[in-house]
Amino acid sequence: MIPKQLQQKARQERLGKIAENLxxxxxxxEMELDHRTPWELLIATILSAQCTDERVNRVTPALFRRYPTPADLGQASQRDVEEVIRSTGFxxxxxxxxxxxGRAVEEKFHGKVPETMEELVGLPGVGRKTANVLLGNAFGKPAIVVDTHVKRVANRLGFTTSDxxxxxxxxxxxxxxxxxWTAVSQRLLLHGRYVCTARRPQCERCPIYAHCTWKQKGPA
Known part of the structure; x- marks a missing residue:
């Protein structure tokens, strides 16, 4: 039996090779949600739940023209905001x-998006995934974003067995x-979005095919 320490080292080396290939x-x-500020990225990421980035990018320009600051959005009419974001679902x-x-950012943080995991997940509608998006892409802090694509790819590659x-x-x-953390998880996300898809993974054009241990992978 291979000692766990050696198994861990082998997995680290394999992920390193995968990262280089990616x-x-x-x-x-790069992040595919359009944004100019941490505030815009925060709202865009919340809207991206169960929605494509492309759709969110069609909606946010009008949203931010009407409500440019946390204070503006925090005072907005629920019905008016619903009309602007309706096409994003939910x-x-x-x-x-x-x-x-918006109200919380204005009242608790004086209109500035906080920069720690603990403060971010305390905001309405914000979980670890959204918080990590902000930490890694807006604030340059190490962060691993785990969305449905990263979850799928990490399991298929054998780097986790968890859901x-x-x-x-x-x-x-x-x-x-x-x-x-940030760069590798972003590439795993994009790889899952465009190549290692849920229903029809495109193994024939996969740049990390040689390092993939997924038993159901197709021919290269």
Whole structure:
């Protein structure tokens, strides 16, 4: 039996090779939600739940023209906000959350989006995934975003056996130095979105096929 320490080292090395391959295939792996400020990224990320980034990007320009600051959104009419964001789905609960989020950011943090996990997850509509998006992409802090794509890819690659996003985040953290958390998780996300898809993974054009241990993978 291989000692756990050696198993862990082998997994770290394999993930390192996968990361290098993904860098070559995706030199610029950028966040696909349009934003100019941490505040705009926060609201866009909340709206992106069960919705494509492309759809959110169609909605947020009008939303931010009408409500440019946390104070403005915090004072907005629920009905008016619902009309603007309707096409993102679950618009009633999203409108309630982003209005409450605007109010909280204004009242508790003087209109400035907080920069710690503890403060971010205390905001309405914000969980660890959204908080990590902000930490990694707005504030330059090490963060692993675990969405449905990262969850799927990490399981298929054998770096976790969990369905729990927090556990998956911890499993990946143990395999990577903090300086690589944000970039690697962003590339895993994009890889899952465009190549290692849920229904028809495109194994024939997968840049990490040689390192994939998924038993159901198709021919390259």
């Amino acid at each position: 860098i070559r295939s995706m030199p610029a792996a 618009f009633k609960s999203k409108a309630k959350n982003i209005i409450a989020c 729990d996003p927090t556990r998956i985040e911890q499993d990946l953290q143990r395999l990577l130095p903090p300086a690589r």
